[in-house]
Amino acid sequence: MQYECTTCNKTYKISSLRYQCDCGNALALVRESHICPNPQVPGAMSLWRYREALPIDVDTDIVTLGEGMTPLVPLAVNVPEHFVKLDYLCPTGSYKDRGASVLLTHLKALGVETVVEDSSGNAGAAIAAYSARAGIHCTIYCPESTSQGKLRQISAYGAELKLVPGNRMATTEAVKRAAETTCYASHNWHPFFLE
Template sequence: MEFVCNSCDHHHRGADAPWRCPRCGGAFDLRLEVDLRRQAIETGPPNLWRYAGALPPVPPEARVSLGEPVTPLVESTWAGVPVRFKLDYLFPTGSYKDRGNAVFVSVLRAAGVSAVVEDSSGNAGASLAAYCARAGIRCTIYAPADTSPAKLVQIRAYGAEVVAVPGSRAETARAVQVAAERTYYASHNWNPIFLHAMKTLAFEMCEQLGWRAPAAVVMPCGYGSVVLGAYLGFQDLVSAGLIDRLPRLVAVQAAACAPLYAAYRAEGRAPACSGHTLAEGIACAEPVRPERILEAIRASGGEVIAVSEDEILDGLRALAAQGLYVEPTSAVVAAAMSRLAGEGRLEPGTVAVLTGSGLKATEKLVRVLTTGTQVRF
């Protein structure tokens, strides 16, 4: 397993790599030997470790698990178009972040890491805290002070310390980097181990579809781990001959904080953003790998869509009407599909990834959906 800086090509071998390149401050990519064979996968365990041949290497005895399932791929329709929903909010801690942290924390445990810090708008922190509790690793989470209370309670319940940071998500990221000077920074945004664990999202989809690629995949996008992880996974599947093409990748941002959308439209570098959004999980002003995200989207023939707060609420209600109770961050994919359907561009066979449970944001949902004493869905 080799870490390679995507800016200056500096190399580091082993899981003890610094959180960013010590030479230029750039983000590391990961070079892995990938062995994806259909027979080995189909006879493997009924969880993400069935794809161990394409994941960062972890001895079986060091694996940290909370019983992660292969998440359901549910058939549905949207504006009359056949689509599927990938229910990644059904992981043990209620979000897709378990997909990355099950592997990431396993690598850290195997490497003998005893304490970590991380910054999070809630879901990543809750997930990391849970897996660290399971692994016996001390965990401190830096979170924006206005994070949904349910997420902060969940983090503390796992025994992690919470440091509430006044201000924006970007200010939280800057605060944790000071702590990272003395404690291992288990950043799901900077560390490529998390990204490569996210490849399992693509692997599962294609296996569930009989080793076919979906027409398109619609995903929430803040720092971009879902989009980049899926892209890396689909690339691995094409290279292994298990699928014959990349699906079109559609990244969705909230219009109130949409730096990647601005960069996609202008074909320039992602600018900082301002503004508050219900989709707190993707309120990211300074993505770590903006160029890589846009390269992945363009290579797949995909696009970036920005949706308004009203569209997010409409998407939330429409998903709930189908029995899918998600947090507002996940609802951006419904808003984007409605936009695509209205333009006649929603492709049959599209998969929409639902990343976080509505139970994560109860207080926020009551506030924005209540009129008088009635919750209006």
């Protein structure tokens, strides 16, 4: 398994500090997939029910809070082929729990002890919660304008908060400086979150 740039095709070994190509573009995971026709893990009531389809070694301890398996509800009675997935029922209230579970499982397997992330809400809460479950120290960079409710939720999971003055881009720039020496658990860039 390796990373490959989605623009220039440069490849990289998997690393705890790598989340973006040197050219500034996104990375994708390149891996062999040997998925059987019915890749379900019996009894697993989370996204890990489909473990064989995920980019995590079989013998890796997973970091889970029971994310996934949320209901699908018909959007309208007379249009049965359109459904809405109720991912607000995930542990932190967001679909971002799915990516956080896979990413923190990967980072824990690499031996990462500290992560940083930038967010103004749901992603910060998800990374904070799954970092706590993994036993990984987490610092979330948030714009000063972030809602008090989201800041309390992030703090409730034990994450350290860094409030950044200015707009959302100022927050991203602050976390990128921290990411020069610390693992950036980015919900926007990290291939294991996006996979």
